[in-house]
Amino acid sequence: MEKHRERVLSLENLTIIFGGLVAVNDFSLELYAGDLVGLIGPNGAGKTTVFNMICGQYRPTQGRINFKGREIAGLSPDRITALGIARTFQNIRLFGNLSVLENVLVSFHVSLNQSFLSSMFSLPSYLAEEKRMREKGMQLLDTLGLAHLSQEEAQSLPYGQQRRLEIARALATHPSLLLLDEPAAGMNPQETRELMSFIQRVQDDFDLTILLIEHDMKVVMGICERVAVMDFGVKITEGSPEEIRNNPKVIEAYLGAED
Amino acid sequence: MDNKIKRDLVLTCLLFILLMLGTWLAQLYLNSYLVRILNTACIYVVVAVGYNLINGITGQFSLGPNGFMAMGGYTVAILMLPLAQKEQVYFIEPLIYPFSAFTFPSYLFGLALFLGGVVAALAALLIGFPTLRLRGDYLAIATFGFGEIILVFANNLIPLTNGALGIKGIPGYTNLWWTVGLAFLTVFLVKSLVNSSFGRAFKAIRENEVAAEAMGINLFRHKLLAFVISGFCAGVGGGLFVTLIGTVSPSLFTFTMTFNLLIIIVLGGLGSITGSTITAVIFAFLQEILREVEAPHTIGSWSLPGIPGMRMVVFSALLVVLMIFYRRGLFGNKELSWQLVIDWVSRSKNGKA
Amino acid sequence: MTWVTFFQQLMNGVSLGSLYALLAIGYTLVYGILGLINFAHGDVFMLGAYFAFFMIAIFMLPWWLGVIVGIVLCAIVGMTIERVAYRPLRDAPRISALITAVGVSFFIENLGLVTVGARPKGFPRPDLMKNVYILAGARIHGVTLWVPIISLAILAVLLFIVYRTKMGMAMRAVAKDMEATRLMGVNVDRVILLTFALGSALAGAGGVMWACKYPQINPLMGVFPGWKAFTAAVVGGIGNVVGAMIGGFIIGVAEIMIAAFFPSLTGYRDAFVFGILIFFLLIKPSGIMGETLKEKV
Numbered sequence: 031m032e033k034h035r036e037r038v039l040s041l042e043n044l045t046i047i048f049g050g051l052v053a054v055n056d057f058s059l060e061l062y063a064g065d066l067v068g069l070i071g072p073n074g075a076g077k078t079t080v081f082n083m084i085c086g087q088y089r090p091t092q093g094r095i096n097f098k099g100r101e102i103a104g105l106s107p108d109r110i111t112a113l114g115i116a117r118t119f120q121n122i123r124l125f126g127n128l129s130v131l132e133n134v135l136v137s138f139h140v141s142l143n144q145s146f147l148s149s150m151f152s153l154p155s156y157l158a159e160e161k162r163m164r165e166k167g168m169q170l171l172d173t174l175g176l177a178h179l180s181q182e183e184a185q186s187l188p189y190g191q192q193r194r195l196e197i198a199r200a201l202a203t204h205p206s207l208l209l210l211d212e213p214a215a216g217m218n219p220q221e222t223r224e225l226m227s228f229i230q231r232v233q234d235d236f237d238l239t240i241l242l243i244e245h246d247m248k249v250v251m252g253i254c255e256r257v258a259v260m261d262f263g264v265k266i267t268e269g270s271p272e273e274i275r276n277n278p279k280v281i282e283a284y285l286g287a288e289d
Numbered sequence: 290m291d292n293k294i295k296r297d298l299v300l301t302c303l304l305f306i307l308l309m310l311g312t313w314l315a316q317l318y319l320n321s322y323l324v325r326i327l328n329t330a331c332i333y334v335v336v337a338v339g340y341n342l343i344n345g346i347t348g349q350f351s352l353g354p355n356g357f358m359a360m361g362g363y364t365v366a367i368l369m370l371p372l373a374q375k376e377q378v379y380f381i382e383p384l385i386y387p388f389s390a391f392t393f394p395s396y397l398f399g400l401a402l403f404l405g406g407v408v409a410a411l412a413a414l415l416i417g418f419p420t421l422r423l424r425g426d427y428l429a430i431a432t433f434g435f436g437e438i439i440l441v442f443a444n445n446l447i448p449l450t451n452g453a454l455g456i457k458g459i460p461g462y463t464n465l466w467w468t469v470g471l472a473f474l475t476v477f478l479v480k481s482l483v484n485s486s487f488g489r490a491f492k493a494i495r496e497n498e499v500a501a502e503a504m505g506i507n508l509f510r511h512k513l514l515a516f517v518i519s520g521f522c523a524g525v526g527g528g529l530f531v532t533l534i535g536t537v538s539p540s541l542f543t544f545t546m547t548f549n550l551l552i553i554i555v556l557g558g559l560g561s562i563t564g565s566t567i568t569a570v571i572f573a574f575l576q577e578i579l580r581e582v583e584a585p586h587t588i589g590s591w592s593l594p595g596i597p598g599m600r601m602v603v604f605s606a607l608l609v610v611l612m613i614f615y616r617r618g619l620f621g622n623k624e625l626s627w628q629l630v631i632d633w634v635s636r637s638k639n640g641k642a
Numbered sequence: 643m644t645w646v647t648f649f650q651q652l653m654n655g656v657s658l659g660s661l662y663a664l665l666a667i668g669y670t671l672v673y674g675i676l677g678l679i680n681f682a683h684g685d686v687f688m689l690g691a692y693f694a695f696f697m698i699a700i701f702m703l704p705w706w707l708g709v710i711v712g713i714v715l716c717a718i719v720g721m722t723i724e725r726v727a728y729r730p731l732r733d734a735p736r737i738s739a740l741i742t743a744v745g746v747s748f749f750i751e752n753l754g755l756v757t758v759g760a761r762p763k764g765f766p767r768p769d770l771m772k773n774v775y776i777l778a779g780a781r782i783h784g785v786t787l788w789v790p791i792i793s794l795a796i797l798a799v800l801l802f803i804v805y806r807t808k809m810g811m812a813m814r815a816v817a818k819d820m821e822a823t824r825l826m827g828v829n830v831d832r833v834i835l836l837t838f839a840l841g842s843a844l845a846g847a848g849g850v851m852w853a854c855k856y857p858q859i860n861p862l863m864g865v866f867p868g869w870k871a872f873t874a875a876v877v878g879g880i881g882n883v884v885g886a887m888i889g890g891f892i893i894g895v896a897e898i899m900i901a902a903f904f905p906s907l908t909g910y911r912d913a914f915v916f917g918i919l920i921f922f923l924l925i926k927p928s929g930i931m932g933e934t935l936k937e938k939v
Contacts, residue, residue, distance in 0.1 A: 085503060087499065087503075106502070106507075107499075107502040107503050108502050108503075108505045108506055108507045108508070111502075111503060111504060111505035112505050116503075116504075117503055119499075119500065119503075123497045123499060123500035123503075124496075124497070124500070125492065125493050125496035125497060125500065125501075126496055126497075127492070127496055127560075127622055128489070128492055128493070128496065132489055132492075135486065135489055136489050136490060136493040136501065136504050136506065137504045137505065138486065139486045139487070139489060139490045139504075139505065139506060140504075140505030140506070142486050144486070146482060146485075146487050146514060149481060149482055149485035149486065149487055149488075150478045150479075150481050150482045150485075151478065151481070152481045156485065157294065160485065160486065161291075163486065199504060200504075202504075203504055203505050
């Protein structure tokens with residue numbers, strides 16, 4: 031039944047070695063349009079490293095990354111973003127001194143059709159496009175409930191709002207695949223519940239495929255349709271939340287590492 | 290929104306007219322000493338605004354302005370020097386062809402300045418290409434080297450630069466019309482750029498390179514763009530400078546020049562174009578005041594020996610103290626905008642009423 | 643070029659290179675730990691020569707004692723710079739620390755110009771450095787022979803400190819991960835201070851030997867050697883101690899050899915080093931011994 035949908039991302043035998051240390055080993059995963067897949071595992075299992083390979087921050091030592099029929103392993107991050115993959119960061123990386131609106135507008139820059147000269151000389155064609163961008167940015171902030179904060183400095187926002195802005199900024203690049211790196215980290219149960227419905231709403235509204243790293247099991251079990259588990263750089267299993275919950279290997283990986 | 294853009298445009302035009310009126314009056318009534326300080330101030334504005342674009346806005350540490358100013362300065366000097374003067378100046382070795390065969394008439398001074406900027410921008414392109422692809426501070430070390438190396442060339446490439454003797458008798462085309470006009474134009478253009486989508490991309494790189502790249506910004510291309518524009522501004526400034534003082538020699542563009550510009554952009558606020566503009570003018574006057582301090586003084590029967598060089602000791606200590614205790618500078622990374630001015634005026638009016 | 647002159651030039655290059663190596667270590671140690679280009683390092687090198695000069699010529703200390711006092715003073719200056727100017731900016735944006743470093747460098751240079759003047763001073767050399775030796779038919783000056791020998795001895799001691807002592811281990815640990823090292827109970831501030839002391843002492847020793855080689859000292863004498871030594875550190879792989887040494891020798895030998903083979907280009911000697919820097923940044927930016935620097939995401 032999965033196979034009717036378009037295959038968005040396929041990771042084949044990804045391996046990356048840092049100075050002799052195998053951080054991710056022979057990792058494979060497939061994502062289909064509309065999926066919301068969770069990637070879990072103990073600290074240091076290599077989850078973020080997988081994200082970094084998909085988004086071009088790291089080049090895999092071996093293996094293939096196919097995005098909508100195109101090989102993207104080793105492309106630079108900005109080109110991968112332009113192709114339609116966006117991400118958030120585990121340790122929030124907003125443009126702290128820029129306003130909330132400007133943070134979102136940065137993401138529109140890649141689709142700007144003006145030369146730097148036309149913006150320098152404030153040509154009418156540039157001013158018109160700037161106006162369109164600002165309207166679009168405000169619209170996006172409005173959808174995500176951040177419009178009232180548009181002129182605030184990003185670094186002055188409370189933590190939960192910063193996480194939300196990270197997602198808004200990623201959405202502004204017009205992705206078809208969104209990678210969320212621990213979006214619920216540091217949130218209280220109330221904020222976490224809001225975040226879960228927020229993610230689901232965003233997925234529907236923007237027609238997204240989502241891959242999500244998360245430590246909070248409630249989030250993963252609550253919204254993911256499928257979950258992949260990593261430990262020591264290797265995928266140990268993959269399946270529905272129920273299957274994962276009862277898998278002895280998963281229990282062992284977690285008991286061995288934390289809680 | 291649209292109305293505000295129109296209002297700002299009208300106010301900017303008014304400011305321009307006001308500046309031109311001021312220039313006209315200054316030409317008529319100010320003594321030549323003050324006019325020279327004003328000229329220097331405007332040249333500092335042109336270069337500092339460009340310098341802040343790469344250092345403050347884009348966050349890439351360049352130490353290159355003196356080198357780029359030298360390139361622009363020598364270009365303009367060689368293009369504008371009258372033929373008779375060329376024969377006189379280049380007595381050790383004659384100036385190489387084709388520069389020995391032609392000279393720009395005075396009405397092409399603007400073109401010469403533009404070419405000075407282009408030559409400096411090309412140099413920036415050549416240095417930026419290997420260094421800006423890399424993470425880290427390679428730009429700083431390469432531009433610092435470049436600033437020194439360009440002086441090595443100025444000293445040794447005698448058929449082009451006349452070596453350590455330099456070039457004398459450059460016609461003094463630079464006047465307040467040129468300097469004020471170009472300072473205004475530079476501030477206007479660079480500020481427009483900084484407020485545009487390109488400016489946001491530059492600032493995003495400064496704030497967080499990894500995130501900027503993940504949001505689709507091509508780091509290399511945008512750093513290079515900011516750096517080349519910055520080099521262009523320095524080249525034009527260098528051209529204005531040599532046609533202001535009438536000579537050019539390697540000692541004119543030492544690292545001290547870059548250091549002065551660094552003080553200006555730090556004092557005004559790294560990342561604030563309007564801040565640099567204001568502090569560039571302040572600095573030009575401050576420099577003159579401190580020149581007085583260096584001169585020997587007699588107070589009554591008590592005579593103070595002059596301490597030449599004390600100025601730079603004060604400035605360098607000032608820079609360190611500023612960085613430790615007052616890193617934001619006057620404006621931080623905020624811009625002075627018409628909106629702010631209007632708010633401020635209306636507030637002070639209400640306060641009085 | 644005869645074999646003898648080649649040998650002579652090679653010795654010159656090695657001698658010059660050993661001084662770049664001494665100076666490059668200080669850059670690479672500080673860059674490895676703080677990610678900061680210590681622009682003032684070349685000026686500490688200059689101070690080494692002046693301190694020794696004053697101790698010997700004014701305070702009439704014996705040569706060897708004057709030099710040791712000079713080196714100790716350099717270490718103290720290095721620590722002072724770290725404590726006063728760099729430590730308050732450790733958590734500030736990178737560019738702030740770099741600007742401060744430029745400020746400190748310029749401050750030292752200009753203070754030197756104001757206090758001792760721009761006119762070069764003659765540096766007193768011991769006889770050992772003035773002798774001329776005949777080696778394999780080539781006339782080798784005392785400085786050319788002794789500078790690399792003394793430098794290599796100092797470099798050996800340094801390698802011992804960095805790789806075989808507890809302090810060296812702490813230095814390498816701080817360079818790898820400052821926060822983790824702090825959590826392990828290491829006094830990170832002290833390690834950084836000692837790193838500056840060590841690098842500055844090497845710079846001081848380098849300055850004294852430079853003054854023996856080129857016995858006219860002036861307050862700006864550290865600018866070019868400093869910049870070339872940093873280039874050497876980049877060529878060797880910034881952050882890597884052995885790489886800095888190798889880089890120093892490469893730069894020194896290349897500079898002398900190019901000038902020897904193309905005498906008409908001698909005036910452009912300093913530009914060669916710039917060419918080498920650009921070449922390495924294009925071809926192998928991580929340097930000979932370095933790992934590719936990749937920001938943690």
